[in-house]
Amino acid sequence: MASFFLSFLYVLSFFFPLITSSPTTTITLPLSFFNTNPNQDPTQKFTHFVFQSLARAKHIKNSQKSSASSTTPLYPKSYGGYSISLSFGTPPQTLPFIMDTGSSFVWFPCTKRYQCRECSFKGTAAITPFMPKSSSSAKLLGCANPKCGWIHGGGVENRCQDCRPPFAGKTCNQICPPYLILYGSGSTGGLALVDTLDFPQKKIPGFLVGCSVFSAQQPAGIAGFGRGRASLPAQLGLNKFSYCLVSHRFDDSGKSSPLVMETGEDSGDKIGNLSRTPLLKNPQVAGRDALSVYYYVSLRKITVGAQKLKIPYKYLSPDSQGNGGAIVDSGTTFTFLTHDVFQLVQNAFxxxxxxxxxxxxxxxxxxxxxxxxxxxHRTIDMPDMKFHFKGGAEMALPLANYFTIVGTDSVCLTLVTDSFGPELPAGPAIILGNFQMQNFYVEYDLKNEKLGFRRQLCK
Known part of the structure; x- marks a missing residue:
């Protein structure tokens, strides 16, 4: 590993100025389903979605600092997520990214030496990495740069010996320490860069991005849309972002829908007929910094048909240790419910x-x-399912969002719980995944701390 990083440092040994451009207020990008194996058997695909969702839940519920060690299971083939294309560098290089509201770091596969374990899937295009040598605006992030602390936290200064007095200041050439990020379905590691993020009508110089030189189970970069300082919304200073997720039945068609990002002055509630609920203040728990990046919402109850489920309050609101509560996570496929809550839902059906x-x-x-x-049976009749949030917001799920046809003659509930081991003790109790958000317009109002949504045919 040491020799690998030394060769990587050799490739990235350059420092050049950045470019600037004029601001704008709205950025729109196509958002499409990210599928690494369109030819996969449907039963295998849903089986993978289950294990991927459970692995993601395990990671979220046991979130630690990125430097913590853990055993990360590796699963084949599909992520079950959605991707966008972003362009970095001068001249710009365009790469696909998984859009992930459950993390707060942006990274791409980087250099010709990029290595990825379990990333060669049937039906997957070859990974095209970012080439820092081809970008005149790319720089390695210095250890004294405050953005280094965005990745490693407040204690990073103890790892930047060359930047401490009497060596601090312009004489400090030490780079920001390498990062290692653990996801439920894999991991990635590399060095941090600052480079220009290039949108069609806007350039953002000095954008913090990860140059990953090795990964596991990550055939594309990830664009973190969470609440941390290194996330794409935070670095762009967004007031809002919104998307409408096309149905998973288009996962091999290339069909897309727009991701809209708004900056500048608050434009108010331009989109009407939205159900809105407050975004909660996130738990601040020592040693579990990742909890602060999630979009917590106040789920009040779940109804199945006419039955109101009696969910214990401890699962609906996070406590001082960060246990309990509900989050919205575009990187999770099937909604996760802690075991006790899942049993209530299953028994109701x-x-x-x-x-x-x-x-x-x-x-x-x-x-x-x-x-x-x-x-x-030519038609399927199932009880309605609704999520009820603080403020009176109700998310009435269409049947296709909570039951799916598996094989030729069966349907299954597309919510999961950790039934293959002991109950996961920590972190959010409910993780609302993207399968349940299909054909919903979803708006993250960051300035006013609200989540808005409505049913809408996404196209």
């Missing part, structure tokens, strides 16, 4: 669904439950 026999064998294969055999 089992009590009310009498028309279709249970498909137990399929449940054991996919990890989804409950599943029902619908052979012989």
């Amino acid at each position: 089992l009590t009310q669904v009498k028309t279709y026999p249970r498909a137990g064998k399929l449940e054991s294969i996919t990890g989804l439950r409950p599943c029902f055999n619908i052979s012989g």
Whole structure:
């Protein structure tokens, strides 16, 4: 590993000035489903979505600083997320990124020496890394630069010996220490750069971005849209961003919908007919900095049909240790519910669904439950499902967002829990995933601390 970083440092040994441009107020990018294997068997795909969602939940619920060690499971083939294209450098180099509201760092595969384990999937285009030598505006991030602390936290100065008195100031040439970031479905590591982020009508010089030289299970970079200082919304100074997620049934079609990012003066509530709920103040827990990057919302109750589920309050609101509460995470595919909450939801469906026999064998294969055999039925009738939030906001899910056809004659509930081991003790109890957000317009009003949403055909 040491020799790998030495060769990497040799490739990136340059320092050049940055460019500037004029500001604008709105940036719109196409947002498309990111699928690494369009030819994958549907049952295998949903099975992977289950394990990917559970791995993501385990990571979120046990979040530590990025330098912490953990065992990260590696899963093949698909992320089940959504991607955007961003351009960095001078001249610009365009690369795909997973759009992730559950993390706060932007990084791309970097240099010809980039290595990725478990990233060669059937149906996946070859990874094209960013080439720092080809960008006249790219610089290695210095250890004395405050942005280094965005990655490593307030204690980074203890790792920057060459920047401490009497060597501090212009004489300090020490670079920011390498980063290692752990995700539920993989990891990545490298060195931090500052470079120009190039939008069609706007250039942002000095943007902090990670130059990853090795990864596991990460066939594209990640654009963190969370609440941390290194996130894309924070670095752009966004007041709002919004998106509308096209259905997963288009995951191999190239169909896309816009991601809109707004800067400048507060434009008010331009989008009407939105249900809005406050974004909560995030828990500040020592040793668990990642909790501060999540979008917590106040989920009040869940209803299945006419049944109001009696969810204990400890699961609906985060405590002083950061346990409990609900977050919105575009990087999670299937919504995660802590075991006790999931049991309430599952039992509500089992009590009310009498028309279709249970498909137990399929449940054991996919990890989804409950599943029902619908052979012989031309239509499917299931109880309604709603999430109710503080402020009266209600998210009434269309049937396709919480039940999906698996195989030719069965449907399964697309919510998951950690049923393959002990209960996950820490972190959010409920993680609202992107599968449940299909064909919803979702708006993150960062200035007014509100989440807005409405059902809408995304196109």
